[in-house]
Amino acid sequence: MDEIPTTVKNKELVEKRRVQIVLSAIKLFSRNGFHKTTLRDLSEEAGFSYGNIYDYVGSKEDIFYLIHNYLCDLVFEELQRATENIDDPLEKLRRMVRAEFNVMDRWSDGILLLYQEGHILSPPFLQNFLKKEHEHIAMFERVISECVQKGFLRGCNPKLAANLIKTTVDGWVLKRWDLRGSASSQEAEKFILDMILFGLLPKKLDRRSAFISEMNPLSGKRALVVGGEKAIGAASIQAVTAAGASVFAVVNDKGYMDPHHDLNWGGNVKCFKSSEYGPLGQTLFSRIEKESGPFDIYIHDLGAGVPHEPVLVEKDSEVDNKFRILEENLQSAHDIAQHLIKLMPQRPWSRLIYIAPWAWDVSLNEIGFYSALAGTVALAGSLSRKLYSSRVNVNCIIPGYIKAPRPFDWWNSNHTEVNPESYGELSDVTNSILFLLGDKSRNLTNQVIKVACGNIQPLQGVLELC
Structure with a gap:
């Protein structure tokens, strides 16, 4: 959060106030829309004066960037916590998917907001935004590469697989308007895990999938x-x-x-x-x-x-x-x-x-x-x-x-x-x-x-x- 200037020298206070602003912003942006929400609305929701909010942020773009950083930090912490003391790379991947899904489900309003309004960021903020996204994907990429090297997954493009896994998990948020009421979060998590791992099994263990593909080559057409x-x-x-x-x-x-x-x-x-x-x-x-x-x-x-x-x-x-x-x-x-x-x-x-x-x-x-x-x-x-x-x-x-x-x-x-x-x-x-x-x-x-x-x-x- 150091990229955004502040007039307050106490770093702990700055972090605390900015978290308050982020949580209030996720709530108001999701309910009223990003463009219709004002800084005055945010200051009232966060519990301090309108003038005081400028001590911590200078614009709504600053707040949007803070939301992204906040959610990224949460995801990184969850992923690191999920894989602590785990040596088996396939088990690491399972736990990472679960951790990612749990964060996406819990913070679905904020995730959806990032997808909808990410275009508002100026080039410097956008570059940092994308850098963190690359770091996020790289965590999955490293574990997938380890699984391939040890023969737990078939040979594949780790970067492609990591991006598709992330996109699949994000689909629970992006399609929530259609999925809510049709599937529980636990059911969706299990299905995503089964789909990802079944599709990545080594060919010699994937005979059922090959048989289905051979029998139904025009499926979905x-x-x-x-x-x-x-x-x-x-x-x-x-x-x-x-x-x-x-x-x-x-x-x-x-x-x-x-x-x-x-x-x-x-x-x-x-x-x-x-x-x-x-x-x-x-x-x-x-x-x-x-x-x-x-x-x-x-x-x-x-x-x-x-x-x-x-x-x-x-x-x-x-x-x-x-x-x-x-x-x-x-x-x-x-x-x-x-x-x-x-x-x-x-x-x-x-x-x-x-x-x-x-x-x-x-x-x-x-x-x-x-x-x-x-x-x-x-x-x-x-x-x-x-x-x-x-x-x-x-x-x-x-x-x-x-x-x-x-x-x-x-x-x-x-x-x-x-x-x-x-x-x-x-x-x-x-x-x-x-x-x-x-x-x-x-x-x-x-x-x-x-x-x-x-x-x-x-x-x-x-x-x-x-």
Whole structure:
């Protein structure tokens, strides 16, 4: 506290009076706000005359700085007391977290005040403020380094770990408006300790954590899947949901739909049926975005899907209708792409995957199929270039002849040149999707993955162009 001048020579008296001012200031600043509280208010609350307060401080900034010093000294004392005569570094870390949490909980009003009004400090005070914060973090850093050296914690960046631990503890204060009444201080302290130590255990002891991470690689992410009525679209929803993501599915239940699934994917999927919400366009897209919040994954299946009855596709009108569906799907994807160009830069590391029409669609209308296939690849390529600087990955999957729940006899009779042994599985497509959504492909964009396309003579020309 020597940085602040005083006219009183008795140091013990100065310290005593300044503590009175600090305690009064924490109370009034928290209740009335820093800017609305006057020095006269503080002198009255502290119990001495207005003129007398200037013997110990010159401004409210001085008082703010004194509050920081006072709380820092309390924390340092608690941390030193908690680790006295403790040799085990892991036990030191446990005790330090508890001590830090106890101070934060007891002095939450003052801590919150420092976060809210720290910008008011002038450069000299701010430099001292930050110096003490560095000293504070360094105490944790030294103990974490000792734990790593002795093998109690896995190798990590001690400074990063120390800062994140401190931030986690401070979260009890910063989020108290939401947590009070939902958790006790004892419960929060235990949870923070368990979370920190479990996350820092050596890898050989952290098998459960690794298993959970492997089983739920998309946990906490939100996905929008367009084309849930199709075999590949439905399989994509199941795969992404199983990987831990929350899914919003757009389903055209007025058109062709695989009769082997009933759209019941479970509670982690919200389904938007065209019979209830209309076709996918800017209006429906904006509604989904508003309801879901920002999403991290966008999957669009542009295939035609599976007709309810195989005999219908033999009729010219139905064939033409199939062609129109491919055109409409591509046009819809183009329309939504304009919105994605504006939206996705706000979500770095998000992933967009376009699924081209699968090989079965070539028999329904060859020209329409090749046009839609080339259009899908071109759309993905164009978006990938536009979104590359925003760290948004855009890729395309071209499915070959994939075993659907029932590849109809009509299709099989029109593809006698295709060896059934070359048919792919739906899991081949979904595995490719999960790879493109995972961390191992974070730097892959503008890629075209061909699934089960190795023995498809009618498609070789367009596949080579892709």
